[in-house]
Amino acid sequence: MSNLSKIKVGVVGATGYTGVELLRILVKHPHVTIQTVTSRAEAGLSIATLFPSLRGLIDLKFEDPKTADLVNCDLVFFATPNGIAMQEVPALLKAGVKVIDLAADFRLKDANVWEKWYKMPHSCSDLLKDAVYGLPEINREKIKKASLVANPGCYPTAIQLGFIPLIESSVINLDDLIADAKSGVSGAGRKAEVNALMAEASDNFKAYGVEGHRHLPEITQGLTGVANQAVHLTFVPHLTPMIRGIHATLYATLTKNIDIQALFESRYKHESFVDVMPKGAHPETRSVRGSNQCRISIHQPQGSHKVVVLSVIDNLVKGAAGQAVQNMNLMFDFPEISGLDLVPLMP
């Protein structure tokens, strides 16, 4: 497809945080016409009425997903809870519509692993082998040819980008990786939930999912693929009182004495959305807020064989909607950065 043409896109689940973030990016995308935007709860309401941030930028109403004309789109994004996209994807693919699912329906290659962690059967497990895991920094060429892209989770994006150079170059022990990660509350979505109430989440800090979070099999699957051998990861997520952002502190034991800073700089020098900061820097979540950047710094505490990698992203952008648009750009042969020249908000 020529870079000058526009494609028609649909967004299913646009009243949620990742859905409205997709709209924020897509209204300014030079190669996209937003055709159909769905919500069950707000069907018939003007989008700009629900989201005044989009006034003057979009002149559409939410449509009920049951009656919305999705088959006439070139691409449909699903910004819905887990288990929804899988019900619609087979018919869309059959109609020649490409799909990017922001949920986890197509991330795990093994339907048994899906059922174990997501507690529901997979309704189209035959498609898992064709779905491409949408982390462009490792799967760029496959994404370009894909019809169905499984957009990675937010924690898995920050964590995999931090470990990949170390694993690819075989300089760490793969038995004892640790990812200590913190997320802002928008990671939990826009639904009403006690955990996300102001009196619960603000002025508070807590770990959760220590016994096993559903992102663990996704991260392990990705890192095992890079290593081509088993990887053991301890992953502990935390909820922090901020709105957007993921901060991952990654620990690994070095098995070789090499220049880690140079390794990361070389691995990511052609990546538009991974910024390797100067040695010893401390990336802050606000340095990526509202942007598609992942900022990384590498540390080697004195007298230790450990390498500590700090990786920050905006969970709604590189961790969801921005990465989805990056994948769309690859699937339609648009410049990879189209629509994504977003400058982080400061302060």
Ligand SMILES: NC(=O)C1=CN([C@@H]2O[C@H](COP(=O)(O)OP(=O)(O)OC[C@H]3O[C@@H](n4cnc5c(N)ncnc54)[C@H](OP(=O)(O)O)[C@@H]3O)[C@@H](O)[C@H]2O)C=CC1
């Ligand atoms: N928040 C984040 O940081 C990240 C989220 N994700 C994943 O992206 C997906 C969306 O997340 P998020 O935006 O936070 O979620 P939200 O809860 O904020 O939004 C979910 C959206 O889905 C719609 N929806 C719910 N049920 C259905 C259904 N049965 N059929 C059609 N639409 C439905 C809702 O609208 P309505 O009820 O009006 O139809 C709503 O617009 C989730 O799978 C999440 O795990 C991935 C990475 C990061």
Ligand SMILES: CC(=O)N[C@@H](CCC(=O)OP(=O)(O)O)C(=O)O
């Ligand atoms: C703070 C918070 O609750 N975060 C969410 C992660 C959101 C996400 O990325 O969802 P996926 O499962 O689609 O990847 C959680 O831990 O469940």
